[in-house]
Amino acid sequence: MCEVGSNDYVELRKEEKSDRLGRTCMKCREGSAVLIIRVGDAFCKSCFKDYFVHKFRAILGKNRVVYPGEKVLLAYSGGPSSSAMIHQVQEGLGRDAPKKLRFIPSILFIDEGAVCGQSWEQREQNVSEICRVLQKTNFPFHIVPLEQVFTLPRSVLQSALPGNSEHALNYKQAVNSFLEQQRAHQQDELSVTAYELAQLCVTDTLANGSKYSCPPAELTTALMEIFNSARTLTAKLELLQCLRRHLILHVVRMFGYSKVMSGESCTRLAVRLLANISLGRGAFLPLDTGFSDDRYGDVVIVRPMREYSLKEISFYNRLFHVESVFIPTMETKAPENSSIQHLSEAFITKLQADFPSTVSTMYRTSEKLNISRAESAEENIQQEKCLLCMCNLDTHVGEASAFCATQVSQNLSQRLKNNVEATRDPVEQCCNSGQCSERSSSCSTSVPRTQDLIPLLCYSCRVTVKDMTSVSTFPPYILNEAGHRSRRLEIRREIQEFLLDDGCGDM
Template sequence: MCQVTETYHDDFEQNEIPSESKKCVKCKDVIAVVAIRAGDKYCRGCFELYFHHKFRATLGKNRVIFPGEKVLLAVSGGPSSSSMLRQVQEGLSQNAHKKLRFMPGIVYIDEGGALGQSLDERRQTVAKMDDIFKASGFPYHIVPLEQVLDLPSSVIMMAPSSQQQASSYKAYVDNFIRKNTCSCLTPEQKHETSLPFVQESQTEQLQQLINCFKTLTAKEDILSNLRQHLLVHTARCEGYSKLMLGDNCTRLACKLLVSISLGRGAQLAQDTSFSDSRYGDIVSVRPMRDYSAKEIAYYNHIFNVPSVFTPNLQTKNKEKSSIQRLTESFINKLQVDFPSTVSTIYRTSEKLQTASTSSSSANTCDRCLLCMCSLDTSVENASAFQATLISKCLSQTKSGGANSASSPRQNTGPTTRCCQGKEEHCETTLENRGCCSVIRAPDTTDVTSLLCYSCQLTTKDMSSVDRLPQYILSEAQIRQRRARMKEEISDFLLDD
């Protein structure tokens, strides 16, 4: 038995790890420098080949990007998007084994105005990004987030898609190679754009929009939607048909749990899939979705991939400051003890499908004004969502009934005659929806009814819905007028 007075040797003998286990699992000759998982150890050369092959295999397996297409890379300066830019550079180089056949461009969204950064800080960040983009040799565009306030209403409308079918991909590639049009993949004009001039009033208006949300969760959600709108608008204006995002496996795993927490269960398939065609003509792709954050960090460190740190709304905030921040911290801590956490959540997202009308075939009026997904509010009466609406209506009716009992009814709309005072034609007032009631503009813009369930929760945290950008409010008014007109002539329409 162990005794208190027993003495032990200070230096314990350690078993030497066999030299074979330190070698690369691919070539089995060179000492490994990277250990991605327990049994996956690669040397420098094999790890580079593995990383490049996974990127091209993801693009080739999905067959979404056709040869000769213009693809816009959304680069934020972070590790994932910077690594995506390097993969495209390697794929278009002369030494590439299987060259990529699309024409790339770069876009960077400067969000410093929404975060309260000074003009000097924003210029320093843009200067760093400008150096990286010039070294790539691709045309690039630097767009401030303030431009989202001046977008047209068409950005939240589905444009007709001109995407080819995946079944004709092989024939399209063979025809492309036969014509020998590889020389056109090198862009001739390089747009060297610095930070455009931004008025101080626009920056203040953007900050007021962000600050009108009470919680940090809602601020991050609306900022993500506005950023996506600006990316789609930039791609359309510059003639790009694909938008390449840098979402990696770890980020998509966090996004899946966050979306469930925010009530976006019906939109999970579009938010986490490889391709997203909710905008019709602009298809978003995620070629980095098979990479974990650990793999990307190793690759950027070993091969000196430049990246720029840009603060966001989560920077220097506590762990429980938002649902996004808490979910990210939870997954990262769980990943330390259980290395298969991220991959399990990610593989689950691949099996999800949307049960409702697909986002690509839904009518424009049946889409959310913010996220552009199909509305999930048209559900059965015996549902949790309808129960919530009934409770809300009952609470509002009770408070409204108390006020109406003590005060006479007040007219909220105009009381002029329907036919502009021509009583010989019609005696119906505009308030009662006469023959000319279509000219009556709505008193208030009801944006909530045109949003999905998750976006309704986001706007619920707003102090005033009128703070939303004008292109969203204008589209809401157009849809309301169209719905009111359809209701008035419903007796003369044929059923589907």
């Protein structure tokens, strides 16, 4: 049994730190180490840069998800991780870069200042700072306010078949095709690289920063009503993530991109792993924390920074002067126990400080997770999707499961509640009995209710919606899609006895 006390542990840590001073680089064995990534990995500045760059290009080359000539959207938040990702792409597209990248990048920044309580002057100042940083990259960029979710079409929530299936057949064939197109555009014995193609695409999109104007006041008010209806910070953060993904998906499809690069680090994904398990999203961990997320069908989210720890990214940005922009979020200055996400982050951060292998162990665990897939892409698209996170519904389980037992209890409670409210409200009693010929604006059944959306959500999103006082504040595209799916389910129940089983067609 270990008898080392807390004082002895502190002394061991002090001796450990003193031994690290004056160490040489573990790779070149010549230069003095400027940082120690893990317990025994000491790097000089030059070797650390080679290590950092090689890891980024190796993960893209190993997975072979991004094809040459594809238009890729880089999701930028202003933080250190997404800033390092854009810097790596910028260097990888250079002419003299070894194993250079060959896709065509653009950048997207979503202004979320309204949900953080920022004034328009503060938001304008943040956007101008973002524009100043992004203009140095010479990449096209888009700056979109979060209020634009109220203008999205209903088709955003509908999955589509993959658009580049011919590339998926043979990666080498796609590379050869790109190289042939590159040779065809040679001028003066100089090939046109993807970096140059990206600079040629810089037209009005660079002016998006200067054209960025204040969103309409009614949209900002409607956005605030959504988050004010959420009782907990946990529900607000989950709702913000869903709306952000819907807006990214709309921009990707509108401008013809096929991939999205997101800058989540290994530390961030470890926090998400623990938080999502606590929120009931265990069935979707491979999509939420894996290298690629293909739940949308025609758009794939790629996470090339998932093998970097936050410590590595911070040191890289500091040593090589990668500029980032700090923008306050809803979690800024919040207590540790204010939300499940923030509590998970505080727990993992403190554990990582004393046990440096915590994050890497959780990361390796998440790598081994996988989900069952449909036999074909068509079958996967036809499966029922959650209305918010757009994952396959995980609520179709056996009757003897704990989920079904909980659902029966909730249905009974809701039925009793509806009976009590019907006796108190004559308008609702009239509508439930079928005596209303037309539903007026005063009729309560014309207002979307939480129980109407519950069957269209996965387990985790159901928990989020139940933390909201009203779902009528949702953007119109969500409510319209919910009504469309509810009517389809109602019609299917009516004609269920006339439908043939899947096995009847073989008779």
